[in-house]
Amino acid sequence: MQAYKMSPVRRQQAMTLLLGAGSLLLVAAIVASPDDVFQASLQGLTIWWKIVFPAMLPFLMLSEMLLAFGAVHALGHLLQPVMQRWFRLPGASAWVLVLGMSSGFPAGARAARQLEERGELTSRQSSILGTASHFCNPLSILIVIGTGFIGKPEIGYILIAVHVLSGLLSAWIMARWVLHKPVTAAASASTVIPQPGWLEAMHSARLGDGRSFGRLLGETVKNAVQSLLMTGGYMILFSVVILILMKYITPGAPAVLWPAIMEVHIGSYAFSQTDGTMLWQAAWISAILGAGGLCGWFQAVSMLKPADGGAVFGIGRLLHGGLAFAMLWLLWPPVQRWAASAEPALAFLTGSGTSGSMPVHPFTLWGQWEILLLPAGLMATCLSVLALASWLTRLLSRAASR
Template sequence: MTGKARRSMTIFLAVVVVFLTISLVLYPEQAFQAGTDGLKVFWDAVFPSLLPFFILSEVMLGLGVVNALGVILEPLMRPLFSVPGAGAFALSMGLAAGYPMDAVITAKFRRNKLCSRIEGERLLAFTNTADPLFMFGSVAVGMFKSPSLGMLLAIAHYISAFLVGFSFKFYGRRTERKEREEESFTRETRTDKKGRMFSRAILELIKAREEDGRTLGKLLGDAVNDSIKTLFMICGFIIFFAVLIRVLTEVGFTSLLSYPLHSLFALLGIDPHLIGPTLSGIFEIDIGASQASQVAAPMVQKFLIVSAIIAWSGLSVHGQVASVLTGTDIRMFPYIMARMFHAVLAAILTVVFYNLGFGNELAHTFFLPTLWSGVTPTSAHWLVSWTALKNWADLLGITIGLSLLVYVGSRFRRRAPSSR
C-alpha cells in the first residue's frame, strides 16, 4: 500500500469511528440492549464450550502431546491437505469447538515452528468451521425448531470445508519451496523419519516436553491465564459487533448496503426478505442466522442463506482470528478468500442435499447425544462443555484411526514387491 493510499485509509477509518461514536450517543438504549444480548450469547454458549478446549490445547502443547500426534497423523494430513500431521489436532479442535479455536491452535503452531507460514494459511483455510453444537443446537433446534435441519447444515458445511482444504493444497507451492530452503519449520523435518511411527512419536513427545521445561503447576497456570485472556478478547468482539449491527440498523446504514444485493438476489431468484439477514450475517453469524429463521421466505432459501452465513462466519469472527494471529506472519487475505469460497460451496451443497432429501429426524443424533433432543445450548452450561469434549474425542479418535490405516497400507505396499 502506497503512502497516499495509507493516508486515505487512515482518514476513512477516523471518519467511520467518529460516526459510530456519535451514533452510540444518539441511540444509547438500543446499544445497551444489543451489548447485553451479545454478552448473553458469550456467557451461555461461547465461554463454556471454548474454555475447556483452550486449556487443553495449552496443556497438550506444553506436554508434547501435539508433537506426538503430528507424527501419528502425518500420513493422513500431508497427502490430503499438504499440512503437517499436527494439523489434524487443529482440525479436530475446530470441528468440535468451532471458531476461532482453529486460529488459536494454528497461531500456536506457527509460533512453535510446527508449521510454515504457507502451511498455516492452508490450515486456517479449511479448519475454520462451526461446531456441531452450534448447528444442531443453536440453529436447528433453537432458531428453526427443527432438529433434522442440523444434519443438512452439517453435511454441507463440513464437505465444503474439506473441498476448500483440497483446493488450498496447491496454494503457495513456489513460495513454500523457497521458505523451506531458508528455515526448518517443523519438528518432523528435523527428526529422523526412520523407525516405527510410535517410537518416533514418543521421541517427539519427550523432546517437546524437555524444550518446554515448565512444571505442571506453571503449565496449568499459564494455560488458564492465557485461555481466560483470549476468551475475554472474543467476548469483546461479540459485544462490539452486536452493538455495531444494531446501531447501523437504527441509522439506516444497512438499508444503503442492501441495494447491491437486490440485483444479485433477483438474478438468483432468492426472496428479497433475506437481504436483511444476509447483511447481518456478514457482520455477525448468530444475528444473521436468527434473522433468517424468522423471515417469511421459502424454506430452502432460508437454509441456503444460513449455510452461507455459517461458512462465512462473520466479520466478528474474522476480527477474532486477526487478533489471535497477531505476532505471527500468517496473512488474513488467503483466509478471507477461503471463507468466501467456503460460503459459496456450502450454499450450493445445501440446496443439492436438500433436494436429495437429506435431513431426516433421526440424523441429528449422529453428532449429539439423545439427551440433546429438544434442548438448546443455553439451557445447561455443563452440557455444552461435555458435548463439545465428547465430539472432539470422537473426531480425534476417528482421525487417528484413518491415519493408522493409511500408514499400515503404505508400509504393506512398500513390502509387497519383495515378497514376490
C-alpha cells in the same frame, strides 16, 4: 497520461484518516441511539456469556495443555501421512484441525499461531492451517441454531455434518492452490515413518516446555480467558455495528444483509426468522456458518497475524461458505427424509415429538449431560477417522513401494 500512483506513506495516511472518520461516525451514532445500542450490546453479551464462553473455555485450556505435554507431537507423528498428503502440512497440525472442528473458532487460529511461534510452521502454512481449522462450535450449531433458532435439532446435526465436510474440502482445495510445492515421493517416504517414535517425540516436547503443572495450569487459564474476552468484545462490537448499519447506512436493505455479513449467530437468527422454505433457510445458514462473518475473520486474523494481511484466509472463508451452500442444497432431498424419521428420536431436545411445538430455550439445555458429551464425541470421531485414514495411507505407501 500517466496514471497517478499513491505512495505507501500517502496510502497509510489515507487509511488512518478513513479509520478515524469511521470511528467518529460510530461514536456519533451510538450517542444518537443509546437505547438501541444498549440492547444490541446486551444481545451480543448474552450469546457470548451463555454459549461461547462455557463451550470454548475447556477446549482452549486443553489445547495449551496438550501442547505443553507433547501430545500434539505424538498425534502429529501418527497422522503425518494424512496432513502431508491431503493438506500439505506437517503432522503436528493434525491436532489443530481436530481442535478447530470440535471447539470452534478462534481456537484453531490460536493453536496454529502457537505452532508457528514454535517454528513448526511457516507463515504460509499457518494461514492454510488457520483456514482449515476455522469451524463454528458444533455445540452452538446444534443448540443455538438448530434447536433454538430453527426449532429442529435434526437440522442442527445436518448443518454440523455439512459444515465439517465442506470445510475439509475447501481446505484441501486451498492447500493445493496456495502451497504449490507438491509432496514428492522421496519426501513422503521420509516423513511417513519419522524418527524418533511418537513416544520419544512426546517426551522430548514435554522436556522442551519445562513448566511445572501448577504454572502450566495458571498460565493456561489466563491465556484462555484472555482469548475469550477478546472474542466477547468482538461479538458485542459487531452487534452494535450491525444495528448502526441497518438503521443509518442502509435502512431499506433486507434485514438479513448485514447480520449475515458480520456475525454468524446474529445472521443465522435473522435467516431463521424469514418466511422462506426450510431449504432456503438451512442453505443460507450453512453458507453463513462456512463464511464465518467479518467478526470471525477479524478474530482469526488478529491471532494468525498473516503476512498477506488475511487475503488467503478470506478466500478460504468464501470458498467454505459457497461449498456449504451448494452441498446442503444438493443433499437436501435425502436430508429431508432423514430429518422426518429422526424427529421423534430427538424429541427430548424440544420437549415434544411434533414439529410445531415451541422449542425449549437453548440456554436451558446446558443441564442435560447428553448435550455436553457432543464435543467429546465429535473429537473422538474425528480422531478415529484421521487415524484410520493415516493407517490406510501408510498401507498404500508400503504397497506401492514394493
